[in-house]
Amino acid sequence: MGEERRMTRMLLECSLSDKLCIIQEQQYEIIIIPALLVGIFLILLAVILWLFIREQRAQQRSPGPRGIAHVPPSRDLRWEEAGHGGNMFVPLKETSVESLLQTSTRALAKLQVPREQLSEVLEQIHNGSCGAIYRTKIYTGDPAKPKSVVVKALKESAGFQEVQDFLGRIQFYQYLGKHKNLVQLEGCCTEGLPLYMVLEDVAPGDLLSFLWICRRDVMTMDGLPYDLTEKQIYHIGKQVLLALEFLHDKHLFHGDVAARNVLIQADLTAKLCGLGLAYEVHSRGAISSTRVVPLKWLAPERLLLTPASIKGDIWSFGILLYEMVTLGAPPYPEVPPTSILQHLQRRKIMKRPSSCTHTMYGLMKSCWRWSAGSRPSLRELHSRLETAARTANDKAVLQVPELVVPELYAAVAGVSVHSLSYSYSIL
Known part of the structure; x- marks a missing residue:
């Protein structure tokens, strides 16, 4: 060490008794070390800026349609669900479609439907990007009795990720089990391509279309009633x-409660569908950043990009009541979809429709409280609906003379016209 210091002093051309040399000798440490630290800091800053710019460009490449909001990630519900003893969804980890189908067929053995039980006569009711949706007959029992079902088919050219997602949705329905107010999974065909998801056929169809038909001056159509009273609105809402x-x-929420996501039967049995957001929360613990939802049905906290929760469903339920009492009018008709957040930030809500009683409007307003914690719970809201139904009018039929033009409705509501074609397309 002493030899190195003497050598350094010789290089600095100073004598061994020169005290100034000590200062010159330490100048290298004083200059080089801070320079290295500054250099490292600049490199880290450049990397952070590069990642931020890349993320911004990625978001700009995939904008949603007008009136549609990208949904922020939800709270991670995986551990909450596990803590309550729920059955966790386990993504299939196979590396090829063939091995994936073999694994899933064993896991879904109780749901498998022999393809020969499905009629060869198929009525196509929707054609989506991932495959077509058909109405057909299934022959079960002994003797075999035909039953109308809806078959959602995955295109044969689907890639590994599409196949995995399709199978995951079937597993999700298996996890949920049966409920009279959810669209039921009748079975599946996953032993080979094309993959089929067999669902119950709910006729006449989605609630929004039903409400539009109720505007017509008809009491029945094809033997089905098309009149709606205040009491029946409470019945559907409950x-x-x-x-x-x-x-x-099950520690899930829906995320897009709306008339277009409710199927209705002739006896006014309502079945909630459109469970894509619930599936994502269950399978991934969060909502995909690419998931889009129409703005006018979203609670303020969702518009402000905070995590989704059941309280957002309660806000949307208030919008659903508005849709029913107006026989399918778009919410906030005077507000452009992209201006809805500013409208709500001014604490403005929809006015009471002329066909809406003060009792029902009071229920709506309780759902539209700005603070999520101030809104009623699901059970409290259910109790209030039951109380209101006891004195509700069951004679006066709701009437709205104007017929709906789907293209105009889509523009005002901020939804895609194609999303109004058939509700099974979003299951």
């Missing part, structure tokens, strides 16, 4: 709440 309570008991 069933939707039962479905939401069922999901909430």
Whole structure:
């Protein structure tokens, strides 16, 4: 060490008794070390800026349609569910479609439907990007009796990720089990391509289309009633709440409660569908950043990109009541979809429709409280609906003379016209 210091002094051309040399000798440490630290800091800053710019560019490449919001990640519910003894969804980890189908067929053995039990006569009712949706007959029992079902088919050219996602949705329905107010899974065909998801056929169809038909001056059509009273609105609303309570008991939420996501039967049995957000929360613990939802049905906290919860469903349920009492009018008709957040930030809510009683409007307003914690719980809301139904009018039929033009409705509501075609397309 002493030899090195003498050598350094010789290089600095100073004598061994020169005290100034000590200062010159330490100048290298004083200059080089801070320079290294500054250099490292600049490199880290450049990396952070590069990652931020890349993320911004990625978001700009995939904008949603007008009036549609990208949904922020939800709270991680995996550990909460495990803590309550729930059956966790385990993503299939196979590396090829063939091995994936073999594994899933064993896991879904109780749901498998022999393909020969499905009729060869298929009525196509929707054609989506991932495959077509058909109405057909299934022959079960002894003797075989035909039953109308809806078959969602995955295209044969689907890639590994699409196959995995399709199988995951079937597993999700298996996990949920049966509930009278949710669309039921009848079975599946997953032993080979094309993959089939067999669902119950709910006729006449989605609630939004039903409400539009109720505007026409007809009492029945094809033997089905198309009149709606205030009491029947409460009846449908209570069933939707039962479905939401069922999901909430499994630590899930729906995320897009709307008339277009409710199927209705001739006896006014309501079945909630459109469980894509619930599936993502269950399978991944969060909502995909690419998931989009129409803005006008979202609670303020969702518009402000905070995590989703069941309280957001309660806000949307208030919008559903508005849709029913107006026979399918778009919410906030005077507000452009992209301006809805500013409208709500001014603490403005929809006015009471002329066909809406003060009791029902009071229920709506309780759902539309700005603070999520101030909104009623699902059970409290269900109790209030039951109380209101006891004195509700069951004679006066709701009437709205104007017929709906789907293209105009889509523009005002901020939804895609194609999303209005058939509700099974979003299961």
